Amino acid sequence: MYTTLQFIHSYWAYLTLLIIVLATVNALKGLFAKTDFKHKDLRISLFALIVTHIQIIIGLLLYVYSPNAMGAIKSGGMGSVMKDAALRFSSVEHPLIMIIAVVLITIGYSKHKKKEEANAKFKTLSIFYTIALLLILSRIPWGNWFN
DSSP, X not given: OHHHHHHHHHHHHHHHHHHHHHHXXXXXXXXHHTOOOOHHHHHHHHHHHHXXXXXXXXXXXXXXXXXXXXXXXXXXXHHHHHHSHHHHIIIIIHHHHHHHHHHHHHHHHHHHHTOOSHHHHHHHHHHHHHHHHHHHHHTSOHHHHTO
């Protein structure tokens, strides 16, 4: 089960990153071009929300079933995990930052729905989605992506 979850999480990540980049660029384009907020803009931002939530659910399941993360925490405690850079990244930094990014995407999507003007909608989505994208890019295990 662990290898299946790892496979799905790894390949779903490409789609997730692509959609988040698309949604962020779309929001920034709408903000700077001062265009109307159309149905496609809503769908793009909603799709980014959906794929990130699916990815975080898969990631949390993977975390629970991970022999590396959970095994290291159970055997040596958090102190030993925090001393090892690779374990700290996979057990603490990556999951925590990704959860924060998904929360930011969720907040941004929720807040934009309450705005009336198109520019305010695009601005809200731009801020939250850009910060989330930067956080995600900072904690992707890039070495695993190119192997």
